[in-house]
Amino acid sequence: MKINKLENWNLQESNPLIIAGPCSVETPQQLEKTVEVLVNNGIRIIRGGVWKPRTRPNSFEGVGSPALSWIRDIKSKYGVKFAIEVASPQHVEEALQAGMDILWIGARSTVNPFTVQEIANSLKGVDIPILVKNPVNPDLALWIGALERIHHAGIDKLGAIHRGFSNFNDEIFRNSPTWQIPLELRTRYPELPLINDPSHICGRRDLISQISQMALDLNFDGLMIESHIDPENAWSDAAQQLTPYALSELLNTLETRFPTT
Ligand code: PEP
Numbered sequence: 001m002k003i004n005k006l007e008n009w010n011l012q013e014s015n016p017l018i019i020a021g022p023c024s025v026e027t028p029q030q031l032e033k034t035v036e037v038l039v040n041n042g043i044r045i046i047r048g049g050v051w052k053p054r055t056r057p058n059s060f061e062g063v064g065s066p067a068l069s070w071i072r073d074i075k076s077k078y079g080v081k082f083a084i085e086v087a088s089p090q091h092v093e094e095a096l097q098a099g100m101d102i103l104w105i106g107a108r109s110t111v112n113p114f115t116v117q118e119i120a121n122s123l124k125g126v127d128i129p130i131l132v133k134n135p136v137n138p139d140l141a142l143w144i145g146a147l148e149r150i151h152h153a154g155i156d157k158l159g160a161i162h163r164g165f166s167n168f169n170d171e172i173f174r175n176s177p178t179w180q181i182p183l184e185l186r187t188r189y190p191e192l193p194l195i196n197d198p199s200h201i202c203g204r205r206d207l208i209s210q211i212s213q214m215a216l217d218l219n220f221d222g223l224m225i226e227s228h229i230d231p232e233n234a235w236s237d238a239a240q241q242l243t244p245y246a247l248s249e250l251l252n253t254l255e256t257r258f259p260t261t
């Protein structure tokens with residue numbers, strides 16, 4: 001794969017790349033309050049779920065399209081970039097129309113080659129970064145296959161997000177990190193930016209710092225971390241979200257790079 005280097009993605013971002021924001025966009029107020037504090041603490045790329053793939057029905061499934069106009073307002077008011085998940089060509093079309101800066105494919109979509117191919121087809125001619133989360137199951141070939149499908153559609157600002165793998169009896173993590181899988185991906189595609197998502201690995205906020213540090217020690221290129229102004233009352237993933245204040249403290253305590261000499 002011929003990948004465009006992260007430095008050329010025009011994100012004007014820090015090294016490591018930090019993407020932070022709520023699991024789900026819930027209300028205009030929740031979004032703005034969260035973004036305001038994140039921005040005051042130096043975060044320039046916000047994440048937020050618009051369409052949410054929930055495990056069980058009758059959970060909050062995202063605000064959907066109306067959230068896109070709230071995001072547009074926030075982007076112009078705060079000058080931030082915004083990343084959202086897309087799971088269908090319809091999502092891609094709406095997200096592009098609303099001016100989203102980064103799109104990602106979620107773990108439940110990556111497992112399905114039909115879905116990934118449909119999304120890939122809808123991305124032809126698109127020049128924004130596309131990130132592909134690992135599939136929910138620990139299958140490196142499936143992750144690579146999804147990345148290849150997106151790459152074959154002409155996307156060269158391509159990256160991978162490591163969000164851990166489903167398990168039945170891991171006592172600690174919501175999704176086992178199984179670090180050897182992303183590390184093997186990097187061995188095969190050293191030019192592919194690799195971002196760690198400690199929030200979905202941990203499933204609980206007290207572990208996020210240690211997984212983030214581990215990712216940086218392993219030279220990951222960035223972190224995507226969920227942050228919500230009022231995590232306890234979040235409409236999804238309440239146990240793993242950090243307040244923007246706690247996130248800022250956490251980032252300040254991380255050792256970003258070991259000396260290379
Ligand atoms: C998310 O990022 O909120 C999400 C649903 O993630 P995943 O696809 O990793 O489960």
Ligand code: MN
Nearest residue numbers: 023226236237
């Ligand atoms: Mn989430």
